[in-house]
Amino acid sequence: MLLTLPAAATGSPAPIPVDGTKLAAGEHILWLAERPGQPLDMRQALDALRTGAFRPGRQPILNFGITRPPHWLALRVENPHDTPVSRRVEVRNSWIDQLDAHLLLADGTLRQLRLGDRQPFARRPVPGRFLAFDTDWPPGTSLLLMRIVTPDPMMLPVAFGQAGRLAMANLHEGYGYGALYGLVLGLLGFNLVLYLRLRMPVYLAYVVFLSAFLLMNQSYTGHGFWWWWPNAPNWQQWANVVFIALFGLAQMQFALTFLQVRKRHPLAWQMGQGMSLVMATLVALAAMAGAQGIAVFLSIAGTMTLAWYALALGIHGVLQHQAGARLFVAASSSSLAGGIVTAVTVMDWVPFTSVGYHAVEAGVAIEAVLLSIALSAMLREARVARMQAEQVARTDPLTRTYNRRAFIDDAEQAALEDDRRGSDSSCMLLDLDHFKQLNDQLGHAAGDEALCRVSDTIAGMIRKRDILARWGGEEFVIYLPDTGEQAAERLAQRIRRAISALGINNAEGRTLIRLTVSIGVVTARAGKEARDLEEMIRGADEAMYRAKEAGRNRVVQGRPEWTHRDQGATLH
CATH class of the missing domain: 2.60.40.2380 (Immunoglobulin-like)
Known part of the structure; x- marks a missing residue:
């Protein structure tokens, strides 16, 4: 033609x-x-x-x-x-x-x-x-x-x-997208593993947010049509609308979850969910009417509106000194700023620049990194809180020594280690003498002071690997790994003498009551059979009561209610 x-x-x-x-x-x-x-x-x-x-x-x-x-x-x-x-x-x-x-x-x-x-x-x-x-x-x-x-x-x-030069320009852009996708996929995979291990909803919300960003970005950059749905041109017409809206919704859900809005501010949570529902409904109505241009505008405008609301929630969290809120505000601000710059660029409200066009990608990349840091900080805080809770659950609130539960957990492990090494071990049970009389005469505050002073005295005399706990009331228990009968006897006598030097004084410094303690000690010798911690404690308890019957303020050696078969000993 x-x-x-x-x-x-x-x-x-x-x-x-x-x-x-x-x-x-x-x-x-x-x-x-x-x-x-x-x-x-x-x-x-x-x-x-x-x-x-x-x-x-x-x-x-x-x-x-x-x-x-x-x-x-x-x-x-x-x-x-x-x-x-x-x-x-x-x-x-x-x-x-x-x-x-x-x-x-x-x-x-x-x-x-x-x-x-x-x-x-x-x-x-x-x-x-x-x-x-x-x-x-x-x-x-x-x-x-x-x-x-x-x-x-x-x-x-x-x-x-020239075709080669244009292809090279596209290749250079591809390097940039490769770095971006590598960063996002790395963060996504790491936080998915955290969610699968910890089952914390905030990590799932972050994974969904990153996934939505990847889908949105690959849709409007053409990677999606190229890689994922090349034979679906009808879907390609609406992919941008769907994934931009999905990104806005995912971003809002992450903000609500991360900032714990439902728990802290139920009304604000309802507003966020309501705004999300309105946006999704308007975009869906425009799509059903075939108004693709309007649907695109609504998805972009709705996503920006939700981003502003998420930022406002973050600022409120900062004002309330909420943990992680500062990082969230910084992350949201970078994403929102990048989104605004890109939106006004592609809508021809400002002259086009490559920086303006790619601003949303840079903003979201910064946001993803900052939010990952915030989530890591949240994980550390949760771990510290859990460790503190576990420590509280294992600690006697008065004396700050182990409680019965913690003693059994740690002493059983120590006993297994003694079995493995083939070494002797000892257990002693200590009971303050006339403790009820002390409480009746001087009050419970004096009794609490006596327990704390005794606990501190014992803790200062035992090794780091020895296990001290408040067994209950005025009783204390100690497990002594790799300790024979004579060494346990000597330590018990030193503890008895140290406690005998303690006293409860009045305001003028005059000693009102001198403290004494009765101690039962039992030693389990190495053998082929595993030692029984419960029997050791029972044997120490019986020896302690014999010390009471013998006049108190003394140490009595006992034996556990079992012996190893290879020693040829008998029960008694």
């Missing part, structure tokens, strides 16, 4: 030369917006170009905002050489529904192509995120007319040049 190229009007942009490569050729382009409901065909567009209805591009990247009618672009290509030169045209926007390219070549031939997300990915002449095609441009001046349709933001970075 032969067509006559219209002459360039006065003031038209200069043709783009085939020599060199431009990633943004907007200043070489003329454009025309169709009137709503009045589509143009190629000949009508050519007539409009001849009559000067097209306008010159003023920026390297043309941007016409959201929910715009179809636009026509006209680009003259100049080949000063004697032979055809192959060059690539690439529209570096990954959400164009349809692109009809009409190439009126200098040799008078016409080439036409149809590309876009309405077609299966396999039909693209050049595989990749962007719409691209290669052409042999004959000598002279050729004309490229493109009709572009998209309900999404009509941002049109038109690149022209």
Whole structure:
């Protein structure tokens, strides 16, 4: 088909030369917006170009905002050489529904192509995120007319040049996305493992939030259509709407979970859930009505609104000195700032820049890292709180020594270790003499003081590996690993003498009651059979009562209610 190229009007942009490569050729382009409901065909567009209805591009990247009618672009290509030169045209926007390219070549031939997300990915002449095609441009001046349709933001970075250089530019962008996806997937996997181990809902909410970001990003960058659903062009039309809305909802749910809004502020939690429901409903209604442009706008506006509300919740948490709220505010602020910059950029409210376009990705990457740090801090705090709770559960609140439960846990492990080493071990039970009389005469405060002083005295005389606990009332128990009968006897006597030196004084410093203690000691010798801690305690208890019967303030050696078979001893 032969067509006559219209002459360039006065003031038209200069043709783009085939020599060199431009990633943004907007200043070489003329454009025309169709009137709503009045589509143009190629000949009508050519007539409009001849009559000067097209306008010159003023920026390297043309941007016409959201929910715009179809636009026509006209680009003259100049080949000063004697032979055809192959060059690539690439529209570096990954959400164009349809692109009809009409190439009126200098040799008078016409080439036409149809590309876009309405077609299966396999039909693209050049595989990749962007719409691209290669052409042999004959000598002279050729004309490229493109009709572009998209309900999404009509941002049109038109690149022209050598195929290898454009591919290299895409490769460099790919490195950036690889780093971003690697970071997010690493955080996602780590927190998924934490959720599976700890079953804390906040980690699941964070995993869903990161997953929603990946889906949203891969949808609007074209990676999703390229990698995940290349044979689903109908789904590709709505993927941006669905995943942008999903990201906003996931971000809100994470904020509500992380800040514990339902527990701390039920009304604020209800408001957040209500706002999420309203956004989801409006987007769904627009989608069911087929109003794709409106659905895109509602999903972006709704996501931004939810982000503002999440930030407000975080600021309230900071004012309430809530743990992790400061990091949450910093993270939300970075994501919100990046989202705002990208939104106003793609909607043509500010001049297009690459930094502005990628701001949301940088913001969310910073947010993901900060939130991961906040979650790690939350995990450490939870672990410390759990350890403190366990310590409290194992500690006698008065004397700060182990309680009965903790003693049994640790002493049983120590006994197993003594069995493994084949060493003797001893156990002693101590009971304060006349403790009821002390309480009756001086009161419970004096009794508590006596217990604390006795506990401190014993703790200062035993080894670090010895296990001391308050057994109950005025009784204390000690497990002595790797300790024979004579060593246990000597230690018990030293403890008895040290406690005998203690006394409860009045305000003038006069000693009112002198403390004494009765101690029962039992030693288990190494043997082939495992020693029984319970029997050792019972034997020490019986020896302690014999000390009481013998006049108190003394040490009595006993034996456990069992002996090892290899020792040939008998029960007694």
